[in-house]
Every structure is written in C-alpha cells, then in structure tokens.
Amino acid sequence: MVLGKDIAIIKGNIAFTPSFGQLNIAENSFVVIQGKKVKGIYRALPAEYRNIPVTDYQDALIIPGFVDLHFHAPQFANRGLGFDLELLPWLENYTFPEEAKFQDVTYAQAVYKKVVSALWQWGTTRVVFFGTIHKAATAKLMELLATAGLGGYVGKVNMDRNSPGILMETTGQSLLDTEMFIKETIGRYELVKPIITPRFVPTCSPELMSGIARLAMQYNLPVQSHLSENTGEIAWVRELHPECQNYASVYDQFGLFGKQPTVMAHCIYNDDAELALMAKNRVYVAHCPYSNSNLASGIAPVRKCIEQGIPVGLGSDVAGGHEVAMSRVMSMAIEVSKLKWLASGKKEKFLTIPEALYLATKGGGSFFGKVGSFEAGYDFDALVIDDSSLEVAASNRYSVEDRLSRFIYIGDHHNIIARYVAGKKIEKPQF
Template identity: 35%
Template sequence: MHCYRSALLRFAEDGSAVYDEDGLLVTAPDAAGVQRVVAAGPWNVLGRQYAEGVPVTHWPGRIIAPGFVDLHIHYPQTDVIGSPAGGLLPWLETYTFPHEARFADPQHAAAVARFFLDELARNGVTSALVFGTSHPCAVDALMQEAGARRLRLIAGKVLQDRHSPDGVRDDTEQGLLDTEALIERWHGRGRLGYAITPRFAPTSTPRQLAGAGEIAARHPDVWIQSHVAENLDEIRWARELFPDSRSYLGIYDDFGLLRHRAIYAHCIHVDDADRALMRERGAAAAVSPTSNLFLGSGFFDYASADRVGMAYGLASDVGGGTSFSPFRTMLAAYCVGREGQTKPGISLTPEQLWWQHTAGAARALGLAGTVGNLQPGCEADFVVLNPAATPLLARRTRAATSVAELLFAMIVLGDDRLVERTFIA
C-alpha cells in the first residue's frame, strides 16, 4: 500500500471538481499488479484509517491530480508539429504523408515511439488514443514500448487504400488482415487496447470502410478512431466521393463505424442531425482546439454539442495540434469556446475544461471509473503538479481565492514545467 499526502483534485460523478487542500491518496496493487486507488479524500478524515504506522509520501505545496487523457494524437507526427500549410489537405500532402512514409522502417518507428511516450509522460498525459501509420510495424513499435511502460494506451494502424501517395497507401484487403492480426496481438494485452483506424473517408475505398465495419462488429470492445468534418475542402471531397450518404458523418454510419467506443476527431462542421446521430450511436468527439486553430479549420461548437447531447473530450491532435501539453489544449479550448463570430461565444469553466481532459475523456472512451479520475477503484495514474513552478505561476496561484481561480491560473499559465512527476499505475 502507498500513501501520498498533498492537495488532491478529483471529480464527482456529475463532473464537478472535488478538491482537498490537505488530502490523502491511498493506492494498492490489484491481482494483476496494477496500482488502484483504495481511498482518496481529506487527510483529517482518512489519515487515521489508512496512514497510521505506514510511511507517507508527503508533498507540501503540491497538487495530486488525475493523469490526463488525450483523446486523439498521432505519434508519427511528433516531427510534423509546426509545419505551416494552406489548410488541412495541403498540410497532409506536403508534410504529413512524407513523414509518415518513414515509419515503414521499424527502427525509426521505435525511436519516435520512445520519444513520443517520454513526451506524454513529461506533460502528464497517462492515457491516449493514438494514430499510428499504415505500417503494421509502426503499431508494433508503439505497443511494445507502451506495454513495457505499463501504460493504458490505445492505438491502431491507419487504413488508407486510395488518394494517398506511395509509401503510405495500403492494400485494401491486406490492411484489413493486418488490422485483425494487430487486434489479436495487442488488444487487451496488459492495459493496451486496439483501435480500428480508417484515416478519414476520402482515403479509404467503400470496400475498405465496409471491411473495417465488419471487423468492428466482430470486436465490439475494440475502439474505432477517425476524422470527420474538420475542414470545408475535406468535407466537399468526402461528399463527392460518397454522394449517397446523408452527411460526411453519415458515411461512417453507413459502414457500421459509429458506435460505443468510436471517437471522431474534430466534428466542427456538423449539424444537429449529426450531433444526434453521435449521441444515439454512443460515439464521441475528440475536440482538438490547438490543431483547429493552427490549421484554420474552424471552431468546435460546445453549446450545440451540449444542447443535443453529443459526448466529447479534449485532444492535442499532435502534429496538426501544436503542443503535447494538456494545459495548452485546455487554454485553446477556452478560447475556441469564447469565439463568437461563427457561433455564440461561451465561457467554459476551468472545472469543465479539466474534466474534458481527464474523467470526461475517459468516459468518452468507455473507461469511466478506470482512468481519468482518482476515485476508489480507478487505476492509479496520476500527476504531481507544482503550482509554484514558475515565478508567475507562483504569484498567480498564491493569489487564487477559490478552486476555480487556482485551476484557471494553471490552465492559462501552465505547461510541462507544472508537471513535477507522472505516476503510472
């Protein structure tokens, strides 16, 4: 058993933040050797019950918080961050596809996978839903390394059998066979999970999307990830290629790719019928604000998502996204919420932003109560934050008069310097 004493942040069932100025987190290994939360709460209530005669790790002035969950990130795009282009499609052609072609080399893939996982940890991200490339060996490299680190990580081989250059384009049937083999090899091995990963509708033939849907039906607990309604040119292209579907999102539904555990990045240019379809199917959106701002894609409409009941969580979308840091992502999400030219501007609260990147993202993945929180039973993935990590952070957090003010100061001013340690269960 381990006892950790410091300030402690976690979330109630309704998404509200629970904060103990002087808290105690108690963890113990389960039968599989995974550390789980036994108790979390105020030191003056739990200290006697759990910490008497037991060594206690005490971090004065620090905050224990749930590890962050990144709902959508491309590990092969680590070296694509900050590549400017005239929007999504030129960015894919000019930078992304050439970079991804290099992942046919397993040694290159393994080296980038190690750097990528180090970077997640430095930024306090303990779980992620990750795109590989079309090369199965690139998924093997990531899974191997994530398994060695005992991470709860979900990843998949990209399916893209058309409108893609040599070096990243896969063969229709071979891509599906590789997907099946990777599910067998990695899904449910330790804490790892697999996601069926059609890149987006324009780069898969109807046959490949149909095959992906058949695999998804055979493996209902395997995840699905793709992109939808990010950019106006992309949407026009998708509609041309699939004129019989009601909408871009409707293409995925027509091929059986909308269901529980399906996560669609962006969902910017959607209508209420699309939002309702996401809700009915139990799918969720990965909101990727730094990417959407960098590529000029548009602004996710939070108020409409809430009005219709479409689920969502936060994502970096590196390398369209500009940062691995959940603090940068939460700040960008706040700014996207405020944007008031294309939709009414709203002010997301710091508790909402933080929840969307932890417990809310976990819920979108169907992993509520497993990761993204520090309630009893959760796997003990957590971060230790130093709210005095920089002079300005110290000054601003010291002056906070409420939990909301404290969280907001960290969201606006924070980055990897705020994350002192990252614990993996």
C-alpha cells in the same frame, strides 16, 4: 487479504471533476488507493489506515492524469510545419511524405521514443494514437508506450484509395495486415490495446470500411477516425458518397459509428441530424483546438455537443496541433470558446477552468472506462504538481482553484513532480 498489502496513501491538495463543470477540492487531504483503484478521499484517515505509510506531497496539487483522445504519433517531427495550408494540401505536402518514412522500423522507433517521452514529460497518462499503415512500426509504438507504463489505444491506419502510392494499400492487404496486427497485440499489454483506425472516409473504400467494421466486432475493439474537420473535406465526402445523408452516415452505414466505442476527431461542421446520431450512438468527440486553429478549419461547437449528450474529450492532434501539453490544449480550448461566444452574439457560453479540466481528464478518460477522476472505483491516474515556482510573493496566497488555473495557463512540465497510472508511480522512460 491483509490490510495494507495493496494499499497506498498519498496526501496533498486534491482536485478533480466528477461532472462537467463541477470541481471538487479536498485540501490537505488523503487519497487511499487499493491496488489500481481509488478507495476514497479523506480529510482525516480512518483508523484502519493509520499504520500504513503515507507519501506526503505537502502543499502540492494532485489532479487526475491528462487524457489525449487524438494524437498522430508519426507526425511528431512535423509540429510547427505547413500551417500556411488548409487540411487537404497540408496532408499532401507534409503529412503523407513524413508517414511514408515509417516503413523503416528503425526510424519509427527513434521518433516514437521521443513521442512517448514527451507524453510522460507533459503528464499525459492515457492517449489514443494514430500510427501509420505500417504494421511493424505501429506495433513498436505500442511496445514503447507499454514499456513507459502509460495507457492507450494504438491504431494501424487503413488507406486503400485517394492516397499517395507509397501509402496506398490494397483492400485485401489492409484487412490482412490489420487482423495480423490485432492478433499480435490484443493481449500483449495490460494498458495498451489496438483500435480500429480508418484514416477518414476519402482514403477508405466501402469494401475496406465494411471489412474493418467486421474486425471491430469480431475482436471487440473500439474505433477512431475523423469527422467534419474541414469544409473541403466535407464536400469531397459528399462527392464520394452521394447516397448518404451526411458525413456521419457514411461511417454509420458501414458499422463504424458507435456499434463499438467510437471517437471522432474535430466534428466542427456536423449538422443537427449528425449530432442526434452521435448522441444516440454515444460517439465521442475529440476536440482539437490547436489543430483547428493552425489549419484554419474552424471552432467546434463543444458546449452544444455536451448539451445534446455527446461525450467530449480533448486532443492535441499532433502535428496539426503543435503542442503535446494537454494543459496548453485546455487553455486553447477555453480561448477559442470565447471566440465562439463572441461569434454567437454572446449566447453560447465559453468554457471555464473546471469544464476544461473535465474534458482533459474524465471527459476523455471515460473512453477508457473508469478513468480520469478520483471517485471511488476509478483507476488512480494522477499528476502531482509543485507550483511553488509560479508564486509571485509568499504573502500572495492563491486558492487551490486559482493555483490550478495558473498551472494550466503558465505552468510547464517542470511543475509535474510525480505521475501515477493505474495506481503505479511512473518514472521517466529510459529508452
């Protein structure tokens, strides 16, 4: 290999979190990328790289790309609607009628173009999507995400009980369509893959859950669903499965709780036995603070999960969450953690900026492998942030950490001037 043939170098003020709460800053430094991967970060370039062109972003911030672990793509049009309701009536009155429209692939394509464009705009470089039960529409979502150059998992949803007739599958048809969807998409794109997606326990029969678990193992696919979001939901699961100790054990008995990489959204009310099982099985939590507030669900015990060894990332949970911007999800996560701190008698420490950045990058990114950090060997997913518009006066200079905090709280997509995914600069999608 000729040195430089697949080497790229960019320069700026680099910030990332190799561990929860640890913020590494390399001011006015170089990151060397070899192919898709980070080769290293240098204050001064080693001699072997000095003849390679450098993309100099000067005083800009360079941080890892944002990762959204939980996003309902078909609910995009419902953002901001129905927040006077709790989860179950909200699903019935708003979510299910909207998702039924995705039988029409033309409608689905129009919505999904806007979804993918919004992800690019706000700096989400990897995402875990729920689609709908509709195989063709969900395949179109994968196509658009891949065309935009973003990375993700996309799930065809499974629902064969306790659902409106227009969204009700038979068990056999759900399994058939899911396997066809997998076969048609599993090898089609480099950075976009299918994921097994039972909506949640109340809408999936034991036969269906057993069947999709077999597909997950057969095709070596990850799993996503919901867990312990709402007290009414938990009571319903208990009625449906009195034989099980708790909500998590329902998934576990069917092989959908960590046998394959698994992410569960919300996890607000898990008991100690569930938390222990999640830690043992390395089941991820997608913490969705906007949705949990909008639907009056509660506040997830994020720090308790992390202290017990459970991997945690952040999710927008569109449309329960009304924000696509992961920077704003980060700030909301910090804000609700302060309410949790107060409710605990100031015992459960609230989240900090470095901790929230970790959750939005490496915390969620690890679900994809070596993603979400600038450590050597990690995929180079990055955002370049020009925060000069946030300055109040030229004489008032902020540290890199303070600049990062100001971008998270008061910046917006206009401050993101470049996006990279797996070493490649990603331009605005031309849909």
